[in-house]
Amino acid sequence: LISPKPLALPGAHVVVTGGSSGIGKCIAIECYKQGAFITLVARNEDKLLQAKKEIEKHSINDKQVVLCISVDVSQDYNQVENVIKQAQEKLGPVDMLVNCAGMSVAGKFEDLEVSTFERLMNLNYLGSVYPSRAVITTMKERRVGRIVFVSSQAGQLGLFGFTAYSSSKFALRGLAEALQMEVKPYNVYVTVAYPPDTDTPGFAEENKTKPLETRLISETTSICKPEQVAKQIVKDAIVVTMGLFRTIALFYLGSFDSIIRRCMMQKARSETADKTA
Numbered sequence: 001l002i003s004p005k006p007l008a009l010p011g012a013h014v015v016v017t018g019g020s021s022g023i024g025k026c027i028a029i030e031c032y033k034q035g036a037f038i039t040l041v042a043r044n045e046d047k048l049l050q051a052k053k054e055i056e057k058h059s060i061n062d063k064q065v066v067l068c069i070s071v072d073v074s075q076d077y078n079q080v081e082n083v084i085k086q087a088q089e090k091l092g093p094v095d096m097l098v099n100c101a102g103m104s105v106a107g108k109f110e111d112l113e114v115s116t117f118e119r120l121m122n123l124n125y126l127g128s129v130y131p132s133r134a135v136i137t138t139m140k141e142r143r144v145g146r147i148v149f150v151s152s153q154a155g156q157l158g159l160f161g162f163t164a165y166s167s168s169k170f171a172l173r174g175l176a177e178a179l180q181m182e183v184k185p186y187n188v189y190v191t192v193a194y195p196p197d198t199d200t201p202g203f204a205e206e207n208k209t210k211p212l213e214t215r216l217i218s219e220t221t222s223i224c225k226p227e228q229v230a231k232q233i234v235k236d237a238i239v240v241t242m243g244l245f246r247t248i249a250l251f252y253l254g255s256f257d258s259i260i261r262r263c264m265m266q267k268a269r270s271e272t273a274d275k276t277a
């Protein structure tokens, strides 16, 4: 229930998937401005290099590095694991992972291809599972780490036109909450961001196929700037606080956390007993 010590970004290694565009790029800039070393992960190498140049304009010392690695985070776990290994060899263990690679395709349920459901689940959900799975062991061992999942307002509310997208973003919440319960005793903290519509290349792409109903719903709220959204996401990841729905679940989570601590202590005791036997 106690908030952790804020993560110190100066000198920290931050990996941002989807860091070559939109919200992810702005998250990378925000962390770089605060002294972090950055690994950008995305597919297109030209876009990665462009983003690297743009981020480097914001350096605050001459030691800072922006590393780019091209990989599809949605395809194969071993590829993603290798990329994380490469990043760790160059810039040290990952202090913070931001899972921002993702996309949206809007359309009525019967108009969406079945393959779109597969693609969005692979990218938005599994594309966040793989990098997280690749960093978690080291984070637990070091007792240091932050993992950020970028969901969406459409990851809290199922909305017209978002049957494929919303479900893939809802999945992140389940993943994040279950994972948080596992890793809290190791001082690793998991946050989920639920951004509204944000002015990015991805949003422009989404608008090309948006049904009228989805557009009208979207127009009831204003469009955010990616810099502003990124700032909030980074702040929430560094200074972990509790949202309203978590406060309601406080009692339950508190008692579950004590079960987990008890198991951890029991395991430690039986290991010492084994050693001394």
Ligand SMILES: NC(=O)C1=CN([C@@H]2O[C@H](COP(=O)(O)OP(=O)(O)OC[C@H]3O[C@@H](n4cnc5c(N)ncnc54)[C@H](OP(=O)(O)O)[C@@H]3O)[C@@H](O)[C@H]2O)C=CC1
Pocket: 017, 018, 019, 020, 021, 022, 023, 024, 041, 042, 043, 044, 045, 047, 071, 072, 073, 074, 100, 101, 102, 103, 104, 123, 127, 150, 151, 152, 153, 194, 195, 196, 197, 198, 199, 200, 201, 202, 203
């Ligand atoms: N913009 C918005 O309105 C909102 C966006 N979000 C979420 O925020 C995240 C970022 O969105 P936004 O900034 O708009 O997106 P952009 O389309 O602008 O950027 C997406 C980034 O993800 C990378 N990416 C896409 N597919 C893959 C893949 N298979 N493997 C690795 N990298 C990949 C892209 O690079 P490349 O194509 O080269 O691989 C790019 O760097 C997404 O998860 C989105 O769902 C949430 C709420 C609102």
Ligand SMILES: CCCCCCCCCCCCCCCC(=O)[C@@H](N)CO
Pocket: 103, 104, 151, 152, 153, 154, 156, 157, 159, 195, 196, 197, 198, 202, 203, 206, 217, 218, 221
């Ligand atoms: C408690 C929850 C608050 C709910 C507020 C209701 C807002 C309704 C309008 C939301 C418009 C759709 C957002 C999708 C953003 C997105 O992820 C895509 N643009 C990605 O490209």
